Every structure is written in C-alpha cells, then in structure tokens.
Amino acid sequence: MTTATIVHRSAKGTTRRLAEAIGAHLESRGVEVSVQSVGDCDPASLAGVDVVLLGCWTSGLFLVGQHPDGPWTAFVRDVPSLDGARVGLFTTYKLATGSMFGRMRAALAGKADRIDLELKSRDGRLSDAGRRALDRRVGVG
C-alpha cells in the first residue's frame, strides 16, 4: 500500500484543515495516510515514505515577500533526503502566494530530487483541480 505523510504548519487552523482535506482525499484513494503538525512530526520519520506533502501558511505582507515561517523552515532543516519519494507542497493564503512556493522549494534544496505538486487554498478546502492534481502526482484514482 502506498504511504503518505502530510506535515502542516498552521497559524490559525486553515492550513491544518487543508492538510486534513488532502489526507481524507488520499485515504479515499486507498493510500495509508498520516497527517501531523510540524510540532508532532519527527523529521526522521519521513525517510522511506512514498509520498511526502509539506504545507505552511503564507507569511508576508499580503502581496509581497511571501515566505514560509520559522517553525516550518526549522522543521524542513531537519528533514532527511526525500529522494525517491513523491514530494509536494501546499499553502493557504489571503491574497496571493507570490514567492511562497519558491521559498519553500529553496528551503528543501538538495533534499528532494523532484517537487512537481503545488496546492493552494484560501479557505482550507481542497478544490476539484487540487484533487485531480493529487491523483496524478500520487498515481492513484
């Protein structure tokens, strides 16, 4: 069975809701899912997981300077090499994601050979387009 770990950093609960929605969707596709916050997840536990999805709320000045915040980047610093895993990113935002995904990718530089899934949501709900993107990237459905 495919395994997936979804790790979220949520300031007000919206990113957590998106993480849970992603988890519920993957579970419905037969994936064994674990959803954890950056405070609960041991970064070393990500080694060997088939699908790793890392999410953070969009910090910044609404329209410029978007970036993942300190607790997320501190967590990612301790993440082992994810080469071989299917890795994706997700975020929640108010007005624009701007440089958010670029900054998340930069934080993961050298740890994942390929990141080709980016999901975003304003309200923590997973869109139909997001579901389809997940199905394609995870290879289910």
Add this chain to the structure above:
Amino acid sequence: MATTLKQIDDFLALKRIAAVGVSRDPKQISHTLWQELRQRRYDVVAVNPATTEIDGKPCYASVRDVDPPVDGVLIMTTAAVAEQVLEDCAAVGVHHVWLYGGLGGGATSPATIAAAERHGLDTVAGLCPYMFLPETPAFHSIHRFGKKLTRSYPKAG
C-alpha cells in the same frame, strides 16, 4: 509590578509548559495558542478539568496532576479560576507563570496579580504570548505596535 521583557524571555525559554484553560474549540484563542506553542516544539500540555483529551492529546484536570512536572504555567482562564490555579502552581513548585491578558482582562486582575506576588511567583501579567513569538500573523504585530504606541509595552529589565 510591571512585567519586563526579561521575564517574558525567561518564560519563553522554558521547555515544558502547562497551558491551563485550553478550549476544545479550535477557533478559541486558548486552543490556537496551545497549538502554536506545540508547533514551535514546546513540550506543552493542556489542562482543562472538563475533558481528558484535546485533539488526541492527554488533558489534565489540574496543574497538580501533570507528571512529569512543568517549568512554567500559562493561565488562560478567567481571573476567578486563575486564583485557584496560582495556588496549584505554588503547591507543586512552579516558579514561572503567565497570566494571559485578553479582552476583558483574561486571567489578569488585581486579585490574581496580588495572589501571584503572595506566592512569590515570577509572573508575566496582562499580555498575550503571540506578541512576543517571532513570525506570527500580522494581527499580532499590530497588537504589539499598539502596545508600543500606548507605552504599555514591557520594558527591558
């Protein structure tokens, strides 16, 4: 006695903290603050006598029940309840307490400040931890700015 930045830094440098008055409702500030501290890798346990579990994590009825003991206690109850919590803190040897200060005063009142002083506790009073954690959402920065503007922001000490 006014809270100083050193007292705040000392509290936020603690590793194991009890958060008293954590709501089961994820929209309540007590819940989001507890989650925030957990995500920042504090070893923070919830205390609420109305439940034994919040979000799958154990929840204690009283500071007296927490084992192993904590280094500090963040009190997010009403001021009336906070007086008993301060007694519990003194009884188990907790030295650092934070009387959360929300709208309406939160856990902070003349009576709770006097009780904390009577017990000899190192007390942060009338403030929200969000204002002093790095990289929090904009609202908390505005709150911090407002405190500075009104000269009610803590001084170094």
